[in-house]
Amino acid sequence: xxxxxxLSWFAGHEFTLAWRDWVTLMSGGRKLRDRAILIGMGVFALxxxxxxxxxxxxxxxxxxxxxxxxxxxxxxxxxLTFTMMLSQAMEQITRAFYSRxxxxxxxxxxxxxxxxxxxxxxxxxxxxxxxxxxxxxxxINVAVALGGVQWLAGYGVVIAVSGVATxxxxxxxxxxxxxxxxxxxxxxxxxxxxxxxASFIIGLQVVAIVxxxxxxxxxxxxxxxxxxxxxxxxxxxWLPAHAATGNLSALFISMLVxxxxxxxxxxxxxxAFQKTVLEALSVSVxxxxxxxxxxxxxxxxxxxxxxxxxxxxxxxxPWLVSQTLMQILYLIPPALLLWVKYGETASLSVILAPVxxxxxxxxxxxxxxxxxxxxxxxxxxxxxxxxxIALLGAKVSAxxxxxxxxxxxxxxxIALMSxxxxxxxxxxxxxxxxxxxxxxxxxxxxxxRSNFRRRQVASKASTFCEAFASISCALTAAVAxxxxxxxxxxxxxxxxxxxxxWLLSPR
Amino acid sequence: xxxxxxxxEIKDLHKTFVEPAVDGLSLTITAGEFYAxxxxxxxxxxxxxxxxxxxxxKDAGNIKVCGIDAGLEPIAAKQVMAWVPDEPLIYDKxxxxxxxxxxxxxWGMNADVAKLKAVKLLxxxxxxxxxxxxxxxxxxxxRQKVALAxxxxxxxxxxILDEPLTGLDAGxxxxxxxxxxxxxxxxxxxxxxxxxLEVAERMADRIGVIAKGRLIAQGTLxxxxxxxGDTGKSLEDIFLEIVKDxxxxxxxxxxxxxxxxxx
Numbered sequence: 001x002x003x004x005x006x007l008s009w010f011a012g013h014e015f016t017l018a019w020r021d022w023v024t025l026m027s028g029g030r031k032l033r034d035r036a037i038l039i040g041m042g043v044f045a046l047x048x049x050x051x052x053x054x055x056x057x058x059x060x061x062x063x064x065x066x067x068x069x070x071x072x073x074x075x076x077x078x079x080l081t082f083t084m085m086l087s088q089a090m091e092q093i094t095r096a097f098y099s100r101x102x103x104x105x106x107x108x109x110x111x112x113x114x115x116x117x118x119x120x121x122x123x124x125x126x127x128x129x130x131x132x133x134x135x136x137x138x139x140i141n142v143a144v145a146l147g148g149v150q151w152l153a154g155y156g157v158v159i160a161v162s163g164v165a166t167x168x169x170x171x172x173x174x175x176x177x178x179x180x181x182x183x184x185x186x187x188x189x190x191x192x193x194x195x196x197x198a199s200f201i202i203g204l205q206v207v208a209i210v211x212x213x214x215x216x217x218x219x220x221x222x223x224x225x226x227x228x229x230x231x232x233x234x235x236x237x238w239l240p241a242h243a244a245t246g247n248l249s250a251l252f253i254s255m256l257v258x259x260x261x262x263x264x265x266x267x268x269x270x271x272a273f274q275k276t277v278l279e280a281l282s283v284s285v286x287x288x289x290x291x292x293x294x295x296x297x298x299x300x301x302x303x304x305x306x307x308x309x310x311x312x313x314x315x316x317x318p319w320l321v322s323q324t325l326m327q328i329l330y331l332i333p334p335a336l337l338l339w340v341k342y343g344e345t346a347s348l349s350v351i352l353a354p355v356x357x358x359x360x361x362x363x364x365x366x367x368x369x370x371x372x373x374x375x376x377x378x379x380x381x382x383x384x385x386x387x388x389i390a391l392l393g394a395k396v397s398a399x400x401x402x403x404x405x406x407x408x409x410x411x412x413x414i415a416l417m418s419x420x421x422x423x424x425x426x427x428x429x430x431x432x433x434x435x436x437x438x439x440x441x442x443x444x445x446x447x448x449r450s451n452f453r454r455r456q457v458a459s460k461a462s463t464f465c466e467a468f469a470s471i472s473c474a475l476t477a478a479v480a481x482x483x484x485x486x487x488x489x490x491x492x493x494x495x496x497x498x499x500x501x502w503l504l505s506p507r
Numbered sequence: 508x509x510x511x512x513x514x515x516e517i518k519d520l521h522k523t524f525v526e527p528a529v530d531g532l533s534l535t536i537t538a539g540e541f542y543a544x545x546x547x548x549x550x551x552x553x554x555x556x557x558x559x560x561x562x563x564x565k566d567a568g569n570i571k572v573c574g575i576d577a578g579l580e581p582i583a584a585k586q587v588m589a590w591v592p593d594e595p596l597i598y599d600k601x602x603x604x605x606x607x608x609x610x611x612x613x614w615g616m617n618a619d620v621a622k623l624k625a626v627k628l629l630x631x632x633x634x635x636x637x638x639x640x641x642x643x644x645x646x647x648x649x650r651q652k653v654a655l656a657x658x659x660x661x662x663x664x665x666x667i668l669d670e671p672l673t674g675l676d677a678g679x680x681x682x683x684x685x686x687x688x689x690x691x692x693x694x695x696x697x698x699x700x701x702x703x704l705e706v707a708e709r710m711a712d713r714i715g716v717i718a719k720g721r722l723i724a725q726g727t728l729x730x731x732x733x734x735x736g737d738t739g740k741s742l743e744d745i746f747l748e749i750v751k752d753x754x755x756x757x758x759x760x761x762x763x764x765x766x767x768x769x770x
Contacts, residue, residue, distance in 0.1 A: 296608035297622035305612020309598070316600040316641075377596045380657065383560050384613035385586040 010116055014123040022127070048138035053146075056139065060146040066245055068230050074241040080200050081136060082161050085128045087197030089162075089169035092124045094189045097173070097277055107274065117273035121170060121266045129162035150246025157244045157251065160258035167265030174269060177276050198329050206336055302386050306394030307401070310371045314402065317449070331359050349414045349421020353481040354474035356410055356425050361432035361470025364403050366452075368440035371395040374449035396437055403433045421481045428477025435469040435498055442505035465501035472497050512574065514538040514665045514696035520558065520568035522720075528554045530720035531568075536713075538573070538664070539694045541687070543707035546717035547750055552700040553593075555717070556667050560590040573664050586614065589658035593670040595650040599643035603634055603653045606642065607660050614661035621660060628656040632682060647674040655683060659690070666690065668699045672706060684710060708742040716749050724749045 063070065106116055133155070140154035172192075176185040231237050242250035300308065335355040372395050375381060381391060407429045415422035443462035475490035515536040522529040529551045536542045546552045557563040559570055561581050570577040570584075577584040597606055604625060611621030629638050632652040637645070642653060651674065658666055668687075672680045687697050688710065701707055707714055708728060716724040724731060732738045735745045 295622065296602075296605040297611065297618045297625070298608075300612045300618070302613055302615055305609055308612075309601070309609045312605070313598060313600050376598050379560075379562060379590060379592045379596055380610065380654075381613070382562050383585055383588070383590040384610075385582045385615070386613060387582060 007115055007119055010119045014119055018123060018127045049142060052138040052142040056142050056146060068233055071238045071241040072230055074244050078161060078240050081132050082165050083196050083200040085132050085162050085165035086169055087193045088131060089124055089128050089166045090189055090193035093169050093173045094186055098186055103277055113274045114270045118266055118270040121269050125162050125166035128166055129159050133158055153246045153251045154244045156255055157240055160255045163258040163262035167262045170265045170269035174272050202332055206333060303394045307398045310395060310398035331355055347418055349418040350478055350481045352414055353421060353425040353428055354478040357428035357432045357477040358470050358474040360403055360407055360429040361436050361473055364399055364433035364436035365466040367399045367402055368437045370449060371398050372440050373444045373447050374452060376449055378446050399437055400433060424477055424480040428473055432470055432473035435473060436466055439465050439501050442502060461504045468497045512538045514573055516571040518569040521566045522554055522558060523566055527720050532722055534722055536696060538696050540696055541691045541710055541712045542698045543711035543714045544700045545707060545714060545746055550717045551720035552717050553669055556669060560667055561585055587664040589663035589666045591654055591658045591668045591671055593673060595654035597642050597650055597653050600641055602639050602641055603629055604638045606653055607657060610657040610660055616661055624660050628659055632656055648676055648679045651675060665696045670700055672703055704743045704746060718750055
């Protein structure tokens, strides 16, 4: 008789899954050989080390010992790493609760579920640490090269931070389950994960802009005001930062505290996991009644039937809409920067136009993916007696209708200050939406709507093209709103970006 | 049936992915026939039917649906045809009524007629009580029935079903079979792939067997029995025999080819 799964065997299984998931993430789902992945990783690591050297060279050249300024910088980096890890861990835990992939198998097997879930949580902490280490390791390595081997302690701190982040994520998700129930936890946890991931960077940038008129977060971190108001070097607040500098007792305490916290959280999580998973899985079989005074059967053309379907599906998926709207969060800092820098000299329409246009570009990209690539019943649509061009036309119209519905009130608001500015904002938004839609059309690949968050991984080229197109459209709108003939330059940039996108698109 | 119009005519159809999936397949199905397409896994059944439904481009050959050349007039061909895939792909966020309204819209149906038909179909499939619930919590059987209702709402002349009974409970399977039988009695042509040979044996007017992308046997059950030389044989025995013969034949051909190459 074969004994039931041992923990090490299950850990090996989890590691294989994590590795393959990571490879898919890195390769965008394409079949790449391990050698190609290793070469890619090598090039990335080299570039990151170069960047780390560029950032740390000055700091180490002027380093006089461990002072508050250095501790502030390290602590800020650790908080940033923590928020990224927390966001990633929350994401992983939500997926583990709600994805049915292998939960049926695990829960129906004779292996003790509690032990298996313990391994799963430990693996989440390790993958979280590994993913962050990819970004952090070059900085630690360069610090070792410039400042000595004591900086290797940074790796220990990364592991400790990952343990704390995963522990917090486990407890937070369980708390959500108890407070808002299994049904709402998924949406709230995913929104929280996105906000947590973005909040620290955005927060620092907002403070930097308001206080120093610069978008760089280093303005805050390196500021005298922060150094003078910060606690003294010996304060316990700096314990993790001291640990990262190679202070062995600080490292030991940090790792011990983090380890204990992680153990407690893992234990609590593993105990509650089975019950929580069962609750989470039952969410999918809950009935959602949809009663409407309006009959779904109305005299409609094929075009409007398709458009109606797209709009209805979007309106019924708050998770997808929230994920799309989340991208707009990142526009807060540049909007604020424009306001701080040019608020007194330029008219408000010149400041608002690029921000709105940029937001529209991002929003339209997400919506266009959902309608064009994210089709859940591709066979039905493909076998319908509708010309493919008419199908695409309906989907594109749905995106444009939605985007323009959101933009129009803003444009009317701007029109109260400047009709010209409002017109340019509207045209810019239309241009940005059209560019985003075209890019989605060129790069379209059939997928389930639930894969929305992986769309950027599937085609990095389209993601970059989308971003550059939005930026150049925003620039065009801003210059046009000023009424300058120089608008030709950013307009040509739009054409150039779209040309490159077309050349890069698969045929 | 010799002079009856053809619901489907396939001539010398070819499709190659890495290896030929459909290799010169020709097939004619008469209007009002219940045709079962059998074959081992990877024989080319689904590929053939996906090309007929317009979901896959053919490399060569001709497909005519109710006399309409599907290559030249794909929209007209799609108008008279319905496709039900093995995996019921429907929208989780729509209710069955909304799904049917969407399908009716795509096929350009009159809204009032479509509404009456939708209510009738959902009741017939035992989904009346779930008509206004979103499909996200539905079992595979319920989803399959919604997809089937979607295929029937626009009164197609030809229905192509890929493994329609997989995952259905006995009651649901009986409902589906009864609906299909009724359709055939009303003159609708049904083409179905299945691995459940008893279903083909009991329901089909004619049975076709595909292996390695070619039609290797075709006829009524009686004709297939006569060809096999034993009128008492079950379809399962006949099918396994035909498929085995076909693999042995290709193995012999392969060996002969290798020998010829060696020589």
